[in-house]
Amino acid sequence: MMKRAALIVSLGVATVAVGQTQPARLTNAQDHQRLLDLLGIKELRPGANPNNPTAPNAANHDEAKASPYTTLPDPLVCLDGSVVKTPEQWWTKRRPEIVELFDREIYGRVPKNVPAVKWSASPITRGKTGSIATATRQLTGQVDNAAFPALSVAIEATIVTPADATGPVPVVVEFAFRMRRPSTATSRPAASRPQASAPAGPTWQEQVLAHGWGYVLLYPTSYQADNGAGLTEGIIGLTNKGQPRGVEDWGALRAWAWGASRLIDYLEADSAVDAKRLAIEGLSRFGKATAVTMAYEPRFAVAFIGSSGQGGVKIARRDFGERVENVASDAEYHWMAGNYLKYAGPLTPNDLPVDAHELVALCAPRPVFISVGSLNVEGTWIDAVGNFLGGVHAGPVYELLGRKGLGVSQIPAEQVGLTDGDIAFRMHEGGHTTGPNWPAFINFADRYFARPTMPR
Ligand code: GCU
Numbered sequence: 512m513m514k515r516a517a518l519i520v521s522l523g524v525a526t527v528a529v530g531q532t533q534p535a536r537l538t539n540a541q542d543h544q545r546l547l548d549l550l551g552i553k554e555l556r557p558g559a560n561p562n563n564p565t566a567p568n569a570a571n572h573d574e575a576k577a578s579p580y581t582t583l584p585d586p587l588v589c590l591d592g593s594v595v596k597t598p599e600q601w602w603t604k605r606r607p608e609i610v611e612l613f614d615r616e617i618y619g620r621v622p623k624n625v626p627a628v629k630w631s632a633s634p635i636t637r638g639k640t641g642s643i644a645t646a647t648r649q650l651t652g653q654v655d656n657a658a659f660p661a662l663s664v665a666i667e668a669t670i671v672t673p674a675d676a677t678g679p680v681p682v683v684v685e686f687a688f689r690m691r692r693p694s695t696a697t698s699r700p701a702a703s704r705p706q707a708s709a710p711a712g713p714t715w716q717e718q719v720l721a722h723g724w725g726y727v728l729l730y731p732t733s734y735q736a737d738n739g740a741g742l743t744e745g746i747i748g749l750t751n752k753g754q755p756r757g758v759e760d761w762g763a764l765r766a767w768a769w770g771a772s773r774l775i776d777y778l779e780a781d782s783a784v785d786a787k788r789l790a791i792e793g794l795s796r797f798g799k800a801t802a803v804t805m806a807y808e809p810r811f812a813v814a815f816i817g818s819s820g821q822g823g824v825k826i827a828r829r830d831f832g833e834r835v836e837n838v839a840s841d842a843e844y845h846w847m848a849g850n851y852l853k854y855a856g857p858l859t860p861n862d863l864p865v866d867a868h869e870l871v872a873l874c875a876p877r878p879v880f881i882s883v884g885s886l887n888v889e890g891t892w893i894d895a896v897g898n899f900l901g902g903v904h905a906g907p908v909y910e911l912l913g914r915k916g917l918g919v920s921q922i923p924a925e926q927v928g929l930t931d932g933d934i935a936f937r938m939h940e941g942g943h944t945t946g947p948n949w950p951a952f953i954n955f956a957d958r959y960f961a962r963p964t965m966p967r
Contacts, residue, residue: 533661534753539739542755543841546849549758555856558837559830561892570832572891577831580861586872586908598912609873610807612864618803619761619848621769625750626655628666630777637674641717644674646783650727652773654734659752662744666770667733671716672725672783679785680725681960682778683815684771686793686800687728715949722953724960725784729774731767731800739845746770758849764822767797768804775810788812788960792952794945795893796846798882799823806873813959814879815952817945820893822846824867824881824901827860832894835860867897868904871934875905876912878959880935880952885925888942895938896922902934909933930955 537545547555559570571577587595587605595605614620633649652666672680719726731737735745743753747766756762761769771791779786790813793801798819805814816824821833822843838847839855854863871879881902883895899922906916915932923929928937928951935955939947 531753534743534748535755537740537743537755539841539845542739542742543844543852545755546758546844546852549849550853552852552856555839555852556836558840558855559832559834561832570834570892571830572832574831574896577829577896579830580828583826583828583866583868583904584864586869586905587911595911601908601911606873609865609869613806613870613873615759615848616850616853616864617848618765619756619850620759621761621765622750625746625769626658628652628654628773628776630780632670632777632781640671640720641713643717643720645671645720646674647671650774650777652734652770652777654746654749656749659749661753662749664734664744664746664749666729666773668727668729668774670725670727670781670784671720673720673723676723676725676783679783680723681788681790681956682725682727682784682786683719683790683792683956684727684729684774684811686731686767686771686791686797688794688797689730689732715946718949718953722957727774727778729771731763731770731797734770735763735766737763737796737845739841742845756849760848762845762847762851764796764800764803764846765807767800768807771800771804772808772810775808779810786810790815790956792817792945794818795820795943798945799846802870802874802879805877805879806870809877812877813956814874814877815882815945815948815956816879817882817948818884818889818893818943819881819898823898824871825894825897826867826900826904827854827863828866829894829897829900831897832890832892835863866904867901871901871905872908875908876914876933878933878935878955880930880937880948880955882936882945882948882952883938884942884944884947885938885940888940890943893943899936899938902936905934 557568560566560568561570589605590608595601630652636647638645648670650668650670654664656663716726742756778784789811791801791804791811792815794817798817799822801814801816802819802823805811822838827835836855839852854860881898883898903917903920909916916934917929925938926940937948937951941947
């Protein structure tokens, strides 16, 4: 077993590809090391240690020490130094530059040859959520695997709409955690952290349905596993015919976002759904996926980004809680492009050509709601201030496009929502969940969904 794995590793990406009928098998650590070898990197700095305050790499929780770097890349200054003054310059010049940098260095490129998806829906199951009659269907997006039959990939989702709706309804898509995955023996649970308990009162699903909207639970790990060993499988592996990634190839976040885009292809053809009024929501690693989805997929009208932290909307140049080095480790690197590893050694976060505020800026002018939990309950790991600043520094791009940013640069107190602009922020009273922020998000999204035309 070890011998076989070692042989595959030593062959490297370029030579192993020809004629293989089975996916390459690498552990997270082997695949991580393979990327370091491709990048010519000897060693990465360790991530922040949240458990030992006296460790040399102890996580910083002191705001006074959080900003070792003083400048951020300016979203409105082009690589040639010219300043963006018009929406046209943003759309035609600066935005494509930022997309290219995120593609190449941070999240990776979606290949041109991703196979097609064919959707099917189960018959409707009628039921009730609270007092609301519902219509539920299981959706399956089967991916064409003719080019590499050893891998079978399907996007799994559940759609629930109010059964008594008189017309197409807005729909909230959630990147849903699922603890068990029947189809792959190698995957581990999507969330390593226990989920925060649900707040009292109606569930978010009940709240959404009571508002006349529907929802979809989209299971990202049905089509891309949440670990490095799974990168030669799932949609990334299938597209790459079972071979390991190159350093610019997509990571799991972009793969998960790809699935959300394919889901829209289905929703656009579903007469129960108003596909011009779609929201995307997710927490933690799926909060990161939510931000990436919104940035790259213009058909989502509004996003609810929950505690996305490092690799999400947290400013990477802040040293507070989790670090770039944590995400670059062999436990989490699979979310990102291989090139991202460079910024955990020898480069530093200060060398990142783009930072998280520019990910938010890619969503402009569409509305985004940035959510975090209480510092006392959720803790400091995800860096609430860093997530807030990701929204603050995207403001100039929203304003250039005639919209309103957060308008302040000091983080508001817990439970004080900043929701009047097109970038919203709220720190709720709970832990690592979007739970208590649902009422505020629904009000925020309603402002847009109630309009005859949505911002584009
Ligand atoms: C870790 C990781 C975070 C991530 C979280 C999760 O805490 O450092 O970046 O968001 O796991 O997804 O549960």
